[in-house]
Amino acid sequence: MRLKSFYAKSVAEAMRMVRVSLGGDAIIVATREEDGGVRLTAAIEEDDNPRMPSARGGRMRTSQPAEDAVDVAQEVTDALHRHGTPAAIAEKMVNAIVGLDTDDPVKALGAALDSVFTFHPLGEGRFERPLMLVGPPGVGKTLAVAKLAARAVFGNRSIGIITTDTVRAGGVEQLAAFTRLMKLRLVTVEDPAALADAIDVNQGVEQIVIDSAGRNPFNAEDMAELRCLLAANPVEPVLVLPAGIDAVEATEMSTLFRAMGVRRILVTRLDLTRRFGSMLAAVYESQLDFSDMSNTPRVANGLAPLNSELLARLMMPDQERGPRTSRQTGTHS
């Protein structure tokens, strides 16, 4: 039996995700309210000997002509391989699309991503809790705070911006330059108690976003400080991490931040990354949910809610114009 949980704003949407990902035979085993939405856990009985389509010449059980089905599985397998996805994760994902009724490789990859990962964007409405962007130094936390601020302002949402990054020279000034431009007030706090007051000051606004100092996850003192800050305040820490770093490093970092209470990851620098396998490995191993993604250094745009279709499109840019119409042979015409 395989269990997988799905988060959505409504039960109907979560049920749709269950059907797409696990098929009509899935059984709902748990339902709970979470962050203004609902999380369903569904179970499906698995074949004792699931057949993994191999990269070359594997066969799929499908209602479609076998040749099309093989092509789709093969293209998904090839894409995962090109991205450097660890074999065990790729195998799990390809197994999940056995029997899927589509000849569109992007759609198939989207379904495969959905079967293994949970997508839980930050959302554009009222936040349940203030969000604190946390992560190692230089990963794009402050830029992501500025992007969230811009998104709120453009969407006519009230937003309160707080920074706890008073240690690094220029930490506050970098964000102050953005908030001045957007005519937002920036509240600077030096200690956990002051953070609680800054959150109180912002009560009534729809979104509160907190920038934080870069923390080295392998440094016990850095992480103890972060733990202290989080323990004293009802905030949700969201991990910010760039795509494209080494898979083992990224996995260790994500796992250490998860131990601090992080459940969602905001991935940056997708514009600078061609291979997403290490990001997939880190998110899979540390059991985080994908939230949003950043793919430009510009503040005004480039922060998008991440979902399986978007991630699949980013992973298969050559398929952007739609499914392949004839089988590619590797020769150029």
Ligand SMILES: Nc1nc2c(ncn2[C@@H]2O[C@H](COP(=O)(O)OP(=O)(O)OP(=O)(O)O)[C@@H](O)[C@H]2O)c(=O)[nH]1
């Ligand atoms: N191309 C590109 N650059 C990015 C992206 N996100 C962040 N950056 C750049 O990465 C650099 C670091 O970004 P910051 O937002 O300052 O990173 P930080 O995590 O706040 O850094 P510290 O506060 O020093 O820990 C800046 O030059 C950003 O413009 C992205 O998605 N794409």
Ligand SMILES: [Mg+2]
């Ligand atoms: Mg910063």
